[in-house]
Amino acid sequence: MATKLPLVESSVSLVGKLAVVTGSNTGIGKATALELARAGARVIVACRSKDKTDTAIAEIKAAVPGAVVEFLALDLASLVKTRAAVATLRAGPAIDILVNNAGLAGSKGTTADGFELTFGTNHLGPFALTHGLMDHLVPGGRVVVVASKAHYRAKGINFEAARKTTASKTGVAEYCESKLANVLFARELAKRLADRRIDVYALHPGVVASDIWRSLPGPLEHIAKLFMITTEEGARTSLHCATSPALAGQTGLYWDKCTTRYPSRIAQQDDLASELWRRSEAWLQAGG
Numbered sequence: 001m002a003t004k005l006p007l008v009e010s011s012v013s014l015v016g017k018l019a020v021v022t023g024s025n026t027g028i029g030k031a032t033a034l035e036l037a038r039a040g041a042r043v044i045v046a047c048r049s050k051d052k053t054d055t056a057i058a059e060i061k062a063a064v065p066g067a068v069v070e071f072l073a074l075d076l077a078s079l080v081k082t083r084a085a086v087a088t089l090r091a092g093p094a095i096d097i098l099v100n101n102a103g104l105a106g107s108k109g110t111t112a113d114g115f116e117l118t119f120g121t122n123h124l125g126p127f128a129l130t131h132g133l134m135d136h137l138v139p140g141g142r143v144v145v146v147a148s149k150a151h152y153r154a155k156g157i158n159f160e161a162a163r164k165t166t167a168s169k170t171g172v173a174e175y176c177e178s179k180l181a182n183v184l185f186a187r188e189l190a191k192r193l194a195d196r197r198i199d200v201y202a203l204h205p206g207v208v209a210s211d212i213w214r215s216l217p218g219p220l221e222h223i224a225k226l227f228m229i230t231t232e233e234g235a236r237t238s239l240h241c242a243t244s245p246a247l248a249g250q251t252g253l254y255w256d257k258c259t260t261r262y263p264s265r266i267a268q269q270d271d272l273a274s275e276l277w278r279r280s281e282a283w284l285q286a287g288g
């Protein structure tokens, strides 16, 4: 049997580093948090449900004796709650690694602030979190944005639709658009953090057997997952981007299977990336 490479290179020590991983009580995020803890980082698992997260923290601590892993309440579908999480983080030490992992798919509705639910949760919440932490990141640190190859299917960003409830029947179109927003956001963020040598990475984690498929009918979800990679494998590119010394300075790019790939042509439009940034900032200033 082929020997599996470690998820974090064995030469990398994260002792003394602070990592924040959103949506890390399950799925790709939990596997990411576990491996960052295993490499020695203090890890903040930023999640909605304390009960569900306490279970995940107990699992991580059981797998990594001595791990320092803490819960932070974070609901990305609420700008007020996201700002509260920013304030809590800013009261602590500066952050070395921020992994914007949390996301949802196949849901319909609006966020607490009236944004389309998927766009609000997958783009605007993470934008608010990262924006509030930009000057609280350690120079030389990293921001990882878990996007998706689903972004290739988006034809653009419909800024008007972002302020309304989900228009499509399945929420898939909104998901693809939110993931395009992730790639554009990472591109613009990389430029804005370059002078402090903070590197930014957008990525596709693979097609992963996580809870994200929960909106599929039960038997279909079960069968589909047989053909997917594990959550541990799904964390590989996030961890590579978050920790590999070889990637230092390779900022603003899109990654898949630990390799750079061209994102869609729309995702390479600098004017759209800066427009998304400007509009997102305006939404935050307007209070949502």
Ligand SMILES: NC(=O)c1ccc[n+]([C@@H]2O[C@H](COP(=O)([O-])OP(=O)(O)OC[C@H]3O[C@@H](n4cnc5c(N)ncnc54)[C@H](OP(=O)(O)O)[C@@H]3O)[C@@H](O)[C@H]2O)c1
Pocket (backbone or CB within 6 Å): 022, 023, 024, 025, 026, 027, 028, 029, 046, 047, 048, 049, 052, 074, 075, 076, 077, 078, 101, 102, 103, 104, 105, 121, 146, 147, 148, 149, 204, 205, 206, 207, 208, 209, 210, 211, 212, 213
């Ligand atoms: N699985 C795949 O095949 C795949 C493919 C491409 C990209 N991705 C991306 O990978 C990332 C992780 O997904 P996953 O597959 O690991 O899915 P998952 O198992 O469903 O985990 C998603 C995480 O996001 C959290 N989350 C959802 N809404 C939130 C909110 N309003 N505030 C804070 N946290 C919230 C969830 O928290 P709760 O437990 O509270 O719901 C959960 O911890 C997502 O960004 C997804 O788009 C996944």
